[in-house]
Amino acid sequence: MQMTRRIRSAAAAAAALLVATTVTPLGEADAQSIPGVVSGVDVAGHQRPGGAAIDWRSVGTIGGQDFAFVKASEGEGWKNVFYDEDAKAATDAGLKVGAYHYARPAEDPVTQARYFASVVNQGPATQLPPVLDLEVDEGLGPVQLAAWTQRFLSEVEAQTGKRPMLYTYRYFWYERMSNTSAFTSYPLWLAAYQNQPPAPVGGWDKLSFWQRSDSGRVVGINTPVDMNIYNGTSGQLNQFAAGNLRAGGGVLEAFQAPDSGELKVLEQDSTKLVVAILALAAGGFGAQQLIDAARLAGFDITDANNIANLVKQLAAQGELPIDDLRNMMVGDYQVGDLLILLDNALKAA
Template sequence: MTSTRRGRIRNVIRLAPLLLAGALAFAAPGAAGAQINGPDAASWQHPGGASIDWFAVRASGHEFAIVKATESLNYVNPYFVQDGIGMRAAGIARGAYHYADPTQSPEAQAAFFASTAAPVIAGGLPPVLDIEHSGGLPPAALIDWTRRYLNSVQALTGRQPIIYTYPNFWRTAMANTTEFSNYPLWIADYNGGAAPGPLPGGWRHWTFWQYTDSGRIPGVNAAIDLNYYGGGLGDIHVFGNPFGS
């Protein structure tokens, strides 16, 4: 072995930790080729009362799911409990969302959602506020409604909520306010690209990206929203341990 060859080997050894670190960074959640996938579901994904086979969903590579729990002050997804149990049994990181009705009290809706979704929120992903219509409120009033809802849910659950929204809705109905940019963002953007477009509201990063509303996956007998996890909540798998809290 010549001295030149020995020098090359020493250089490779020195570079090995850096190469390993780079590989791990590339494989982090949200990196190309290492996307963590998951659907979100509501009653629409149960046509004719059909169940979702969450074991088939998990076996097809989907590692998290977020299910609608409540809407306004009087609607509970009739499949919320069975889906919550199914996700837990399959080892899927599970979450729950509330569909906002800005015409009704935000505090009352927060209490309604928190009490209904408590079993999922306790050991699953943080609670989600789905805000995508204004209820006729002008931006200042809608911003106030959102603030009050988020504060109430956090006080009731002890967890910072996630905000789900669309870019155009936030830029118009919410006047592109940056007040909530410290909350995790779940952005819906069906642009057909490899990432969401420019984020609204001063957000610099997304936690979840809903990239289609017409996906098809094993275990679900209807079209379904599909999402990527972009990091920000740590190892998402800890929210899917069926033997955890």
């Protein structure tokens, strides 16, 4: 989800949030309501620095947000300590609310599904489907991971009585799930940091939600926050929340966000940057060459340095995803996909 999900040290969080100075939501530094667009946020513990509360009333009334997804759990037994408070406060403020679980495929899917369901069932009422946030494979191959995913989703539905939704991003679904079309009966929430709404992956005919930025600024939230768009009207969101998971469609397909110089850098082909990262990892380049490559791609000096520092940190920890980078080098992927991949590697470190 925001690709910076877990609580980390301040230094690691700063490195992971390298996109924050690079991506702005729909044409404005502060996310406001845009006519005809149903927008929302997703939040986790790091939107509550020092435990400071989110002003959900302002998020809805001034910030113009219509819905919110709140991180509920991760793995077999970790709960977001702010989940109950944020889910209730967002609902009380008039937003449609959903919960999400960050998947740990190295651990048992049924145990995780039951734990997630227990958090949701025992917590405040929610309106949107429970979400599986699937971003890492933790060593499972595509067939194993698809089986893991199906067991999790089936158990969540059995335990909550609600059909869940899948959150993922393009590179992961193509390369780690072999672009399987086995899950098209579930709604899709796709992350893609770009101007143009992305095409669906995995045989889906449409997105239900599009996460277009991990660095929006919304009144009532004191940190950068993920920005999302629902693929439908407000009335269709009401239908979706009531259980018609086929409601919506057609809005994103016809919508082109205003051009943004900041977003254009993320829409470029990632090959040159990937080559520079692999060269640095192999000792053929120094950090300055990677910084230069990032500057040539259009990043400012701060973001270019952040990218280089993140790569150096991952390489020093032995967590740089070399095989994924080689796949990305020959595949059709954008700079935005690369940054998501690197941040997920940091989460696994």
